[in-house]
Amino acid sequence: MKALVWHGKEDIRCDTVSDPEIEDARDAIIKVSSCAICGSDLHLFHNYIPAMEPGDIVGHEMMGEVVEVGSGAKGALKKGDRIVVPFTIFCGECDQCKRGNFSVCERSNRNKAMADKVFGHTTAGLFGYTHLTGGYPGGQAEYMRVPFADKTHIKVPDTLSDEQVLFLGDIFPTGWQAAVNCEIEPTDTVAIWGCGPVGQMAIRSAVLLGAKQVVAIDCIPERLSMAEAGGAITINFETESVVERLNDLTSGKGPDKCIDAVGLESHVSMGQPDTILDRAKQMVMMESDRPHVLREMIYVCRPAGIISIAGVYGGLVDKIPMGPAMNKSLTFRMGQTHVNRWTDDLLRRIEEGQIDPSFVITHTAKLEDGPEMYKVFRNKQDGCIKVVLKP
Template sequence: MRALTWHGKHDVRVDTVDDPEILNPRDAIIKITSTAICGSDLHLYDGYIPTMQAGDILGHEFMGEVVEVGAKSTLQKGQRVVVPFTIACGSCYHCGKHQYSACDNGLPADNQDIGQEMYGQPMSGLFGYSHLTGGYAGGQAEYVRVPFSDVGPIIIPDGVEDEKVLFLSDILPTGWMAAENADIEPGDTVAVWGCGPVGLFAVQSAFLMGAERVIAIDHFPHRLELAKKFGAETINFEETATYEALLQMTGGIGPDAVIDAVGLEAHGFFVDNVIDQIKASTFLGTDRIHSIRQAIIACRKGGRVSMPAVYGGFVDKFPLGAFMEKGLTLKTGQTHVQHYMPALLNAIMENKIDTTFLISHTLGLEDAPQGYKMFHDNQNEVTKVVLKPGLALAAE
């Protein structure tokens, strides 16, 4: 089959690789109909995530048709499914608490030592996202093996186009969980750093959860315009001092809750961010954490901090004193996708949530390398790239 494979920083290629096979009775094989390039994939593209190996198949946002099932799979051939990016068994201690991204059995046994050493405990498995998360082949391919297929995939009704439900695989539940983690109360003012896909879904979700005001922060004009369509007020951090603007907009109090949807590759010409970039380029540091620093400083006393953004390693200049003295709370983590999928699918079917607005480009799988470059280099106009195996459409 054809699949997008990683070969190093800014080097991804569509190669011919072996077809996936059933390895466990709970497995299923999915023929991919749609898959997307996620902002988190750009961390792999930029070489920030460790334990990647040449030839690894990328992609963790995908859906398709069931073509083969193991003896203990609950899926049936011909069903259309969206697959969560987190791989979870459904029966361990954490799955019993609906903490699917903390599943104890999502990682193969020979991959658990890496997470144990880096984070104290191994995380769950993720599709197409390094050997730290299991080394599983991803879904930017013609076919993919889905472990624990009796737990993860959600069946999509006939007649519902892929574009309406594809983002159930990751970014819609991630944006929703980000807003949920902010403990939004009616009348709250919520500030969201980053108007990429997760940030925009967090904006939409915050309003649905009762926020009175949402303030979206970014520097890409088109993304800020998308946030405005949901009713958000906006700050362009290249034109306005964010902290001062937030204080002015909230009567000197600060936002009730803040959401960091930027993560380890924060942009902007700020002193702390420049230092972070120098450290990252000279291997003296890993993550650039300007956005979470600023969110903590801007949040009101007694407020809540939600961090759906991806961070990978150790950081310095973290404002721990401000965090403690202001009495803030922080919630974060990989998304428990399986927990949120059923309710969010219902919301889509009832037209309460729109997802299609985000798609800016649809390309064939063979055009995936161009899609990555487009998304990486032009994040103003390129908001989301969807790839379709077999689609003969060249990137422009």
């Protein structure tokens, strides 16, 4: 089969690889009908996430048709079922899964010992990501094996298109969880850093959860126009001061809730010297992540506010102002998304026409064009915000 394979920094190839097979009774194989390139795939593309290996099939936003089911998954799935696959693999039986904390499933990471050493405790297995999270082959491919398939799936009705439901596997529940973590009140101003796909979903989620005012921060005009379309007031950080504008919009009090939808690769700007220092340190491996957004959120967030982190961080960050954070009584919430905790509710909202997540798709391409689309997406060329690939 054809699949997008990681071979090193900035080197993704469309290779021919052997077909996946059922390895465990709880496995299923899907024929991928649609998959997408995620912002966090760019962290792999840039080799910022440790423990990638040449030959890794990438991709963790995918859906398709079940073509083979292991004996242990037959009660839950059958051939022909149309499913979205959540990016977090979960067993549904461990203590964390029983609490709905699917992204920290205790059993699905097959490299548990490595994760225990690096993270302190294992987290869930993830598709198409680092070997720290299991090194499972991803879904930017024609076929994919789904471990723990009896649980790791979201069945979707034929009445909805791929484009409407594909993002249930990652970016929609990720934006949603980021907003839910904010415990939004009707009087709240929610500020969202980053208007990429997750930021766009977080904007819509904050609106649906009843925020009084949503403010979106980015520097790319088309992303800002899409954010504005979703009901956000926008701030272009290249042309205006984020701190001043946020304070203006909140009568000097600062946003009640702040969402980081940027993560470890925050924009490097001459106007923000800390971003230049972070980039230099990152280059010589003195720091793995660039946390400018975290610093800015801590500084501008209203005291007793909530900081919700949806953007992916990979390792170590420097110069986090813990003094202001502690003295301002800020609450931090973060984590990989517990996808299936939210998907029943989100699928209902799509079916009812409350939201149509397909708005974010700007480019659709063949799987073979995937390597080129990684660059188009990374360089934000051709108005690109979200790429869907069709194997």
